[in-house]
Amino acid sequence: MNARQLDLIFAALVIGTGITWWLGETGHAGPAAVVAILAIAAVKGMLIIRDFMALRGIGFFWPAMVMGWLLLVQGIILATYWKGH
């Protein structure tokens, strides 16, 4: 991962944070907003795991453990919000 790629990922992470903040500030709520916010968080998490943590291309186990944690936790969160709506 070269410096320019890291810079682009940083920019994407900041943009994702900005969109999440905007959704909260403008009062977006309900299932559609929750799905959008969790999707943004999932993409940001994947970028951190693959490119900043450098788990890209090192085989199956370690990326699967960390990405699996992210997706499992977010999936359970989504299920509880869906049920509570």
Place this chain on the structure above:
Amino acid sequence: MNPGQLALAETPALRPGFAIGAAHSRQPPGDLAIWVFILAELLAFGVFFISYAVTRLHNVALFDAMQLTLDRNAGALNTVLLIAGSWCVARAVAAIKADRRAAAADFLLGAIACGGGFLVVKLFEYSAKFEAGINLATNTFYMFYLSLTFFHFMHVILGMVILLAVWLKARHGAYSAAEHHGMETGASYWHMVDLVWLVLFPLVYVMR
């Protein structure tokens, strides 16, 4: 050391740091022990997040109302600070791999500064809540908000201590393109602290 042993010691793949980083490329960057620790930390935070979500399911009105009393601007600013810190750490590792030792140390210092900024913002946030009379006993939402964010706050401090140790070693030339195992170990822990906040911020500050 006989000539045979000397030849083995000169083999790059047998030098400390090289073996783990290059010869076994299916291993994550840094020390394997830190990854076991990272998985344990992720498990602990995961249980905390799921507990929050399940408890909210039984107190939706309270959680939604209390969430509106949080300072989302501070939460977003702290997210950017942690992301910037992670970017600095990733750039530090990229710099040391290119043997740019001074740049690597500078990027680590930038990451420590971002962590310090996070702590300052969070302390202002806590201060505002405590001045408003809010504490762990205020209600279920604030019990989760204070305990969950403080648990993470302590991890930021630990991450900064680790980065400080790595920075001090980097300043003294302990890392190079051939040997940067310790820097990758510290970097991996810091990225975990960032990753956890990327779930915490939308969950506690935004989603309703």
